[in-house]
Amino acid sequence: MHTIAVMGAGKIGEAVISGLLRSGWPVDRLVATERWQERADELTARYGIRMLSNAAAVEAADVILISVKPQDAGILMAEIGPIMPTGKLVVTLCAGLPISFFEKFLPTGTPVVRVMTNTPAVVEQAMTAISAGPHATGEHLAIAEEMFAPLGRTIRLPESQQDAVTALSGSGPAYFFFLVEAMTDAGILLGLPRQVAHDLIVQTAIGSAVMLRDSGEHPVKLREAVTSPAGTTISAIRELENHGVRAALLAALEAARDRAREIADQST
Template identity: 55%
Template sequence: MTSIALLGGGKMGEALLAGLVKSGHPIDQLCFTERHPERAREVTERHGVAARDLAVAVPGADTLVVAVKPQDIEPLLAELDKLLRPGTLVVSLCAGLTTALFERSLPENTPVIRVMPNTPMLVGEAMSAISPGRHATEEHLVEVEGMLASVGRVVRVPERQQDAVTALSGSGPAYFFYLVESMIEAGVLLGMARPLATELVVQSALGAARMLRETGEHPAVLREAVTSPAGTTSAALRELDRHGTRTALTAAIEAACRRSSELGAS
């Protein structure tokens, strides 16, 4: 069984760790690093996985999962360059950072796979997109797909599409949360108690998502099924169109894509 060291015990790192444990990966083949001792103790108590120093975790791993903030990557890569065993697979969960950045900083021929996950990883419903670096093989891709399948769904994309992935699914949950928040506030404005408005909207969002997944229908078809001529839904959609909602959403996703590209270049 592959030995995995997860560098970074934040929310996303812990979510992946929990998924691996739940999927049956042996706990003695897992470890993580975390700068803050109190946080390290919390993660260990919840999942039974040992926290290790970087100097111990890195040489003992077949696969390293890097789950640190992008601004922390340069000093970490300098340390990894000295500690990494030849052939160790490096998996990056760092938004905006290219495989080329890792390959330049790590020992020659190090296989690197870039991953763009999203926060539903915390509930086992992530959407993760993976892209191989120059030295990653099909075997490496299959390994990473299996690892990420423990916390959601996985697709392969060319690395040139990762900025678009970041804008669409990486940031995507925030767009849905924004819409849900706005709908709840509208319910309150109409005189409804906030807990009731929240229950109505959240369950509607969950049901709509399941319909999209389970029916396989195009969203336009499902939307039309709810929209009676001259009815309430029609009136609401007309207002959304009048305010340019579709255009605004497209512009927002384009802005997120540009920002992802900027982060990768900085």
């Protein structure tokens, strides 16, 4: 069994730790790093995990999970790259940073797997996309899938599609939270108490998502089933179309994709 080092135990890093432990991964096969001592002590108390220095974590593990913020990745890789032994698997969670960025710091031939997950990982409902670098094999991809399977669903994609994944599902939860926020305000405008509006919308969102996942129906067909002729729903949809909501979503996702590409360009 592999020993995994989680380099940067923030929200997603902690979600990986928690998910692995719930799936039966031995705690003595997990180590982590965290720059803030108070946070490190909290994680040790919560999970019993060993918190090490960056150098010690690299030495102790054979799978190195990079889960720091993209802007901190260069500093971390400059520190651990020169001491990275050959043959270790590097898995990166850094949004926007291509595999080539990490290969600059690593020994030639180091396998790198790029991963984009999202914050529903904390409730085991993540969508995780996994891409192999030039030196990563099917076995390396299987290791990454084993790491992220406890957090939700996984899918394999070529790295060329990762910026689109970042825009669609990586940032996706924020779009849904934004929509729920706006619909809650609308419920208040219509005379509902805030908590009532919130509960109505959240449960409607959950039910709609389950229908989409389990029915196998196209979203257009499911929407049409709610949209009666000359009814309330079609009146609302007309207003959404009049206000360009569909076009705004397309533009928003393109903007997120372009920003991911900018991050990659700035890293080179």
